[in-house]
Amino acid sequence: MLIVRAPVRISLAGGGTDLPAYYERHGGLVVSTTIDKYFYVFVTRSEPDDVQISSSDYRLFSRHRHGMPPLWDGDLGLVKAALHEFGCFTGLSLFLASEVPPGTGLGSSSTVAVALVKALSTLRGLTLSPAEVAHLACVLELERLRSPIGKQDQYAAAFGGLNAITFTREAVLVEPLRVAPETIARLQACLLLFFTGAARSANSILREQRQASTDDQGAAVAALHRIKEAAHETLRCLQRGDVRYYAEILAESWEQKKRLAAGISNAKIDELYELARRHGAVGGKLAGAGGGGFLMLYCEPTHQAAVTDALERAGLFRMTYRFERGGAQVLVNAMARPAPHPRWALREVAGAHV
Numbered sequence: 001m002l003i004v005r006a007p008v009r010i011s012l013a014g015g016g017t018d019l020p021a022y023y024e025r026h027g028g029l030v031v032s033t034t035i036d037k038y039f040y041v042f043v044t045r046s047e048p049d050d051v052q053i054s055s056s057d058y059r060l061f062s063r064h065r066h067g068m069p070p071l072w073d074g075d076l077g078l079v080k081a082a083l084h085e086f087g088c089f090t091g092l093s094l095f096l097a098s099e100v101p102p103g104t105g106l107g108s109s110s111t112v113a114v115a116l117v118k119a120l121s122t123l124r125g126l127t128l129s130p131a132e133v134a135h136l137a138c139v140l141e142l143e144r145l146r147s148p149i150g151k152q153d154q155y156a157a158a159f160g161g162l163n164a165i166t167f168t169r170e171a172v173l174v175e176p177l178r179v180a181p182e183t184i185a186r187l188q189a190c191l192l193l194f195f196t197g198a199a200r201s202a203n204s205i206l207r208e209q210r211q212a213s214t215d216d217q218g219a220a221v222a223a224l225h226r227i228k229e230a231a232h233e234t235l236r237c238l239q240r241g242d243v244r245y246y247a248e249i250l251a252e253s254w255e256q257k258k259r260l261a262a263g264i265s266n267a268k269i270d271e272l273y274e275l276a277r278r279h280g281a282v283g284g285k286l287a288g289a290g291g292g293g294f295l296m297l298y299c300e301p302t303h304q305a306a307v308t309d310a311l312e313r314a315g316l317f318r319m320t321y322r323f324e325r326g327g328a329q330v331l332v333n334a335m336a337r338p339a340p341h342p343r344w345a346l347r348e349v350a351g352a353h354v
């Protein structure tokens with residue numbers, strides 16, 4: 001058996017500037033941290049020589065006959081594309097499971113891609129760096145499947161920890177933040193996550209944002225410029241230990257984010273956000289592209305009981321978590337190694353940087 005896990009993330013600042021439509025012209029910056037909620041891939045040998053895929057999150061099962069490359073369709077299209085990329089067509093059983101539901105704004109779909117790359121490269125006997133794992137996850141999602149997404153989630157899941165991630169046309173640079181431990185502890189203590197109960201596909205929101213980002217004079221690009229500056233401000237306030245000021249940045253960034261595309265927020269989300277602020281939360285936003293999922297709030301410990309009580313009475317659920325630093329990891333590897341796929345004979349992975 002081979003078991004691999006990769007963490008999901010919360011984006012602290014800069015979300016949206018990691019889309020190619022923006023960063024290829026203006027450069028992007030995201031500040032994010034991974035948390036101790038994981039996506040798992042379990043790989044075992046299968047008899048007969050078919051490929052079987054099971055997903056607990058989507059409640060799906062797929063089986064492909066010996067020697068037939070799987071079609072990249074449906075909710076398991078990413079898994080099938082990864083199997084094709086590594087030439088894994090026979091004698092395998094994959095089971096996929098996550099600690100958070102898909103479509104909730106914590107980067108779970110890209111975490112799946114990272115975990116799959118880590119698992120299948122390990123199965124092939126390849127030792128890939130975190131940058132190579134992230135790059136290949138981006139290739140699967142952005143190039144093979146043409147998903148309208150950015151690149152922050154893949155690099156966050158592959159590297160793990162609290163990072164500043166810079167995006168340019170030429171490269172992606174991941175820099176672990178040098179922040180005092182007491183600052184990190186206070187930030188973790190003040191950030192709350194509430195599940196709204198609504199999972200969603202972010203693709204329609206991201207497609208609209210991508211289109212709006214092509215107009216350099218438009219409101220969306222102006223908002224992204226401000227969001228990127230907020231990421232720089234976040235770096236400065238964390239480095240000097242001013243966690244309380246980050247709450248103000250978070251509140252302003254949420255107002256800018258709502259200008260990027262229709263559907264990022266709605267009347268119900270706005271009502272819940274204002275309810276939280278009335279009970280003591282300072283700032284917040286929906287995690288990910290918006291539309292549903294997790295509501296992230298900055299709230300000082302003295303007000304957390306009141307905020308939690310108010311939101312849970314309104315139907316939300318608070319999720320406890322901790323920051324993590326591990327990134328994608330192999331937990332168990334007791335698999336016999338197959339011959340390398342011809343695609344990997346030269347072990348060249350372009351475009352990955354750290």
